Amino acid sequence: MGRREGEELEFRKAEWAGGLEQHLGKKAFNRPIVKDAEVVSITTRTLVSILDEHDAPNDIDFLSLDTEGSEFEIIRDFAFDKYSFKVIINEHNFIDENRMAVRGLLLSNGYSLHCELEHDDVYVHSTLAN
Template identity: 45%
Template sequence: MTSQYGQDRFVLRALNGMRGGFFLDSGASDGVVVSNTRVLERAFGWTGICVEPNASLYAELVANRRCHCVNCCLYERDDEVEFVEAGTIGGILDEYHPALLDRARSLLGATPGGPPPTVRKPARTVRSVLREYGAPPVIDYWSLDTEGSELTILRSFPFDEYTVRVLTVEHNWLPARALVRRFLEARGFRWAGALGCDDCYVSDRPGSVRPGDGLGVDGLGVDGFGVDGFGSGGTGFGGFHGDGAVGGAWRSPVWHRR
């Protein structure tokens, strides 16, 4: 299966159909259902690291993927945290937005308005994970989807040690979205558009992505990249709205499975 909103196609377009790249998939779920990195691994020879804190999803992830798989929460420190283990919308309790709590309580059968059930989970910094698994100094694609802790994780990322070329960050239409954008733009990233509830960024460092400003418009197809069905050429993806997009309105908020 391919990604939910065409994130894998965006990455391939931004990196000119790159083969043999390296990814970091944070919130990888089972590694198959609407995975942002499965096509990159299986059809384009990428390697990388998948991080998934949910115990049952992690067991499926290990069975489904060939890359390094890590069962922990990414966070700003190496520690233990209280984790709301609510399937694909699980997240660190201290970072969980109130708007997500009712959905989590419903999934977990918890009392409406009460505290959601949590479990203790190990938390690790991105630096410690990248170092342990021998990540290269250039991360070609980082998929960041951690249900509320994205900004905290970004603030702790060792940008002095690693370069990220392409990045997608889930925002779920929450207030931190604008803060994430300001943070990344201050570090040399350009907002390239939105795919569903993910914002897409590319590094403006020389040589990081293909030349041109065409990343921020509708109709970024990947014909010839062999994404659909891992064989036939892609057909372009709707729903991508970026700077200068034709009719560039945001999609309506939707709850989704990663």
């Protein structure tokens, strides 16, 4: 998934350490598993286009965001007025800039931070908070 529909991006197929090249970070390329991995071109889809294609309900119970650093890019233009999730788990992997961007976006769209786990933050929609 991506921020925009139809973007061509490079994905590094590095087993557990793979991801979009633009989000891997410089440290990742110090690892042979990343540096030597096959690179493939992918075409992005937006989360909304996938939900639309599959006739998803407007109110969805659960969303897990775990996209190796591109979580904010995926939801920054999300149609929160069209779809809502009761619970969202966002994997942050201690990337504070991405973590805080996701947090700010979700807080401004009716979610509250329920708890912080080791690698994830759990958000609950305001309709469940009480």
